[in-house]
Amino acid sequence: MKKLFVNVLVCVGLLLAAASAKAQSLTYSGSLSAGTTAIFTYPVNISKITVAGAGVGATTATFFDNSTTTTTYTNAAYTSMTSYPTNITSIITNSAGNLQTNIYSGVFTTTTTVAANTNTFPTVAAYTAPSTGINGPNLVSMNTVRGLAVTVTTNAIVTIEYKKLSPP
Numbered sequence: 001m002k003k004l005f006v007n008v009l010v011c012v013g014l015l016l017a018a019a020s021a022k023a024q025s026l027t028y029s030g031s032l033s034a035g036t037t038a039i040f041t042y043p044v045n046i047s048k049i050t051v052a053g054a055g056v057g058a059t060t061a062t063f064f065d066n067s068t069t070t071t072t073y074t075n076a077a078y079t080s081m082t083s084y085p086t087n088i089t090s091i092i093t094n095s096a097g098n099l100q101t102n103i104y105s106g107v108f109t110t111t112t113t114v115a116a117n118t119n120t121f122p123t124v125a126a127y128t129a130p131s132t133g134i135n136g137p138n139l140v141s142m143n144t145v146r147g148l149a150v151t152v153t154t155n156a157i158v159t160i161e162y163k164k165l166s167p168p
Helices: 002-022
Strands: 026-032 035-040 044-053 059-064 072-075 078-093 099-114 117-120 123-129 134-143 148-152 156-164
Touching (some): 026 035, 035 156, 044 059, 059 156, 148 156
Antiparallel strands (some): 026 156, 044 134, 044 156, 059 123, 059 148, 072 117
């Protein structure tokens, strides 16, 4: 019984050690030029974001859940089916010379082409920092699916505390 108890304790200790090692935070810090930069190309859990001006002027950093420098995506045109109830009336003259009215009711379908459209990836966070000041650290708790891209309006220093997530 004592041996079983020791084995259970060892297993629990190993599991806790593995979970602790996996849960360690990593830090990204980069000096970014004006424009869009792809910071991560894999899913991450972000816990802290700091944005600092680089002396050029106030900067706004806008973060997107995307793994490339593109901030927009386009949905291609597609065909949609629409159904609607209606009545169709048919009037004929029968062999006796009388008008005969027939009303047919039913549900009919038609196709509609939906045009292509361009959308912006969702903004997951946005922070503004003064020319020589710091905005942060901002405590956040967000997971990205595609990665993380950031657009800065002027040169900036961005620091992110994160954990890697397993790809979906």
